Amino acid sequence: MKLFYAKASPFVRKVLVVAHELGLADRIELLPTAAHPINRDAGIVAQNPLGQVPTLLLDDGTVLADSRVICEYLDHLGQGGFFPAPGPARWAALTAQTIGDGLLDAALLCVYETRVRQETERSPAWVSGQREKIADALGRIEAAAPEFGERVDIATITYGCGLGYLDLRLPDLGWRERAPAAAQWFARFGDRPSMQATRPE
Template identity: 40%
Template sequence: MKLISSGTSPFVRKVHVLLHETGQYDDLEIAPIPTSPFDTAPEVASANPLGKIPALIRDEGPTLYDSRVICRFLDDRAQSGLYPEARLWETLTLEATADGIMEAAILMLYEHRLRPAEAVLESWVDAQWDKIERAVEALNARWISHLRGPLDMGQIAVGCALAYLDFRHDARGWRKGNDALDDWFALFSQRDSMKATQPAD
């Protein structure tokens, strides 16, 4: 199998962390492919008609894309229990929240990187950050007991989302007023899987 990848995508990092946590990293060929929304690499477009990464090219069966689909497949493949039945809906909701944080953070980045300076809409950027702030506050207020429980995909997704905020939007200061989440992330980021998947720009 081959994973169409990127060194900086938080969605790709989710998959990489899962691979490390489940002992599957060496089972896949990791294929970093430079691509962008304005110039989609042919290999990326071939794997995913939407032109997004990650995409998992399988030896048997169609290519899978969207990080949540890929993570569910790899979890099932390893029977690793990162989507536990006893708290499945909570885990999926937590993963969706983290993915929403990642999406908003990437849109903020694109607004500055892909638009001419005179066309950048700062109110749009701020609106994306408002979404992130609300999500982070909810994680801090409602989800700490889950985050502190046995490892699942929701935790991995949140860890990758917060790490991406540090990577791309550190000056915005997501930690302010979110002490419990900050404490949790400080511990989670010390996992070997997180250390092994730190992004490089």
């Protein structure tokens, strides 16, 4: 398998954490990219018209796009059980994943607004709106964190990658002060070998 990859991407990290947890990381060749929202990487676009990372190329030529699809494929391949079978537990896990991904989307949009757009094109109201989404998603994680324990599933992996990305790109948010229960959980979860192996520098 080959993965179009950018080390700072939290969505790539989510895929790699799943791969490490399942013992599949050594089966994935990482293809470094220049993924960018404006100057799109033609190498990715040739396989995925959205030009986004992560994009996974299977050995039979199949292309899988989007971290949600790739993570579920890897979970199936490694028989990990990170995605519950159809039923209430599955819908709850997928909803939690969506909330975590939404936090990441909002954080990425904040980064793009300040790093990609010219200063005269930036919208403080836009950034404020995205930060509100982050705060609200963080509130949901904070409420759920006391029940996480040592759980490792698609919900906790997504949340862990989300909180790690806030540390990397939006440290001024001070999320730990807003979410002490989540911070206490993340201190343990972030020490997992899978999280340490995928930590962006």
